Amino acid sequence: MGKEKLSFKELDDSSGPKTTLWWFFLLAACIKVLLFPSYRSTDFEVHRNWLALTHSLPLSQWYFDETSPWTLDYPPFFAYFEHFLSIFAHLVDPKIVHLQEGLNYSSNTVVYFQRFTVILSDLCLLYGVYRITRKLDSRKQKLIWSLVIWSPMLLIVDHVHFQYNGFLIGILLISLSYLEEGRDLLGGFVFAVLLCFKHLFAVAAPVYFIYLLRHYLVFASAFGPFFHLGQIQQVIQRLFPFGRGLCHAYWAPNFWVFYIMSDKGLAFILRKLGFNIQTPAASFTAGLVGDSSPFSVLPRITPSVTFIMVLLALSPCLFKAWKNPQPQKITRWISYAYTCGFLFGWHVHEKASLHFVIPLAFVAAQTPEDAKHYFLLSIVSCYSLFPLLFEAQEYPIKILLLLLHSILMWSGFSAQFYDSAETGVSTAHTKKKAGQFESKGSLSADVRNNGFVIGLIEKIYLVGLVVVEIWGQVLHPLLLGDKLAFLPLMLISVYCALGIMYSWIWQLRSIVKSH
Template structure:
């Protein structure tokens, strides 16, 4: 045991180092999400349970599932010993030094779950022969890619959110499935869904995988399903876990007749197709094409500028809008596109009972499909694919190449979240350091298998650097700054959407190739 503990001492150093590093951002810029969570502390502390999802004195109403609301209530019990004024409902936009310190440290402390989950994921790495040098070990590289992930650092510890805590549940659940401890994995994911419902993106992968791999105990020699091997008691165990968690979470609101009110807060479809600035997905490409066609139509005098919606899709507001030229997209259309995009991955995992890595790949495809085609997707949701892909990246050269494209593109798409001059050098330096490490470490891991990127991918990523220079340094000095203030956001989202879409297609290609190899065997 002593030898084992000593061999993992490097992980402790990484974890302590990143925790101390996060504390450097305590007095950095924070977004409106800081006030969102302060208000949720006040709601859950000051009001009875029956009013949590009805309170609307602030525009930042409670819109996370009940288990996260209980987390906020637990944090509020500690917060009252720091500065009780932060728990007053009428104290809007309150940010005393004590409040800032408490909320920042609450994120750092809840990240302990993410640190534990990262260690469990590192234990799941498959390698032929581990190098003697610790810095070259796949587990060390994975630990750095997870613990020091650029996106998590800026989103949680500058912009302000609790994604590390939430992704801790996801990665720990993934680790348990990779270890074939499926009931624990199902429990963790059920809890996660009741903490933040955005993880419904990957729920289909969990459902099909658990039904196929856990509830069917044997296959025929050709790999097809042997229906006689279906284990109803296993299905009952899984169902009991999921139902129990949801009953614990939503049960009180069902008893009070408030389920519809809670659901309306969780799924506000009136927010529109795109977020205030577009996530780099298919709808960014669609909306960008709409803007281009509108401008071209006016130039060619095929359209009257006065007849077009004012600043459609780029007004910086969260609202329902109409496209100017192309047909507007209803929520049902986004749902249909998402289902069609994930269906081949789900069929593939249904045909493969044994294959925990296939489950992870299916999870990634579900995450990216939902990101690309979902309704009102937030740009931060790209981390739902980037973080799990880190596991595959240290095991496979091809996945490492996909990771480099997706992480570089997805991380840069988060740049507009930090728009104050003081944070410019921070985000640039952190992004550059993380990207250089990713390229170097993964390149060394897979050195014997050839280059990780093809020339086309290299050209695309160099183009991303050009977009960054134009948007961050040239545009603020140009005369277009006043006339077209959202042009950098549009350019960033559209260009990054190309890289995210490409990564999605490459992941599907690797899935199909692995299926063909399995058939040949």
């Protein structure tokens, strides 16, 4: 926040956008390095185990090894990627890649090495961002860069919690940039590569499939060795965890939250009315235990139901893509596809919201309405990630990250849509500007009316977020103590689900209405 002011003045005059982009990356990298000693989730050990596994075992055993509970459950390209990293890990500290001795290894070498690989792999994101924005004007570029490269969500998930989303989303952005340029074959190819890194991106495949039909060749080459070894079934089983529950441990703020809530509510009311309702033995998070349903009243949800729901939600978008496949719409459609997958999918992680929030940043700078929608969505989905970092140490960090992100967004969007609002206003107004900019006078009020406006309902909703947070952090422990300990988390889920549902409806409307 402070630094870019310092660099802008000199950089704008003397050097091109590439240098500025490097400054953005460097500032982000500084923050990421400072995050090295922060909390890390079990995902850190998962990736360490994959390093060890791909380094120590022959390819034929990668998907069979069960030394650690964190078995390899990403597609082959990611396994190759880990294998590549493990070469360097071995040079840094051989213990990192030792299958048995390395278990839960947590010395500085392994932490610094793995955290560093995430920063380095973000170069892929940097390239993707650069490719997709290189035709835009300088101010729009900087606005988008600040939203993506300094995204608090990526910092929280990749650089604190530990994952490689920045790198994977980078590949998605490269694919999207090719599609926008009309180079369909390359775009499809890169997307297929992405699926071979992380299959969870497959939700957008129907949109791609409708948009172009030529990418299955790559699939064959990635999975080839495993076909050859006759292991394809094992690979598929690892990749698609239908054995797990409908929801993740912490409920991602999606449609199923409402479904579970109404089930509980109905059961409660019916019990009051004298019906004999059994409390279900299975939970939604632990998976399908035998044949019992985790729901007491409403029908049980199976993976195929979620699959059909996602396809149904996608269908208007597929129809549009079929009728008129416009390159400039593709980013919007892909984001919408991920939103549907997030809302109706099976065993969705809260982190999956990254898959549509990041691509939507490239749409956000187009019209004030897009900006308004993005402002709300970005805050809500970032907030929904807060329960990931539950330790006291990171609390101020996540709050400050979100606050700074909101200020950047607000200020960036206001400036972006200031000019478009101003074109209609007479030149007399412009002259007044010079004298007025010192104070926050009537000028800014005018800007708000024409440009980037946050409506009353949105404002109330955002204030509600603050209330939910204060309830969870202060009031709940104070008033209820240890009773109903699940309530704060559930509140966050439900409240954020409202916001994401709104975003889904908004996106659906804008897609249906567009020509």
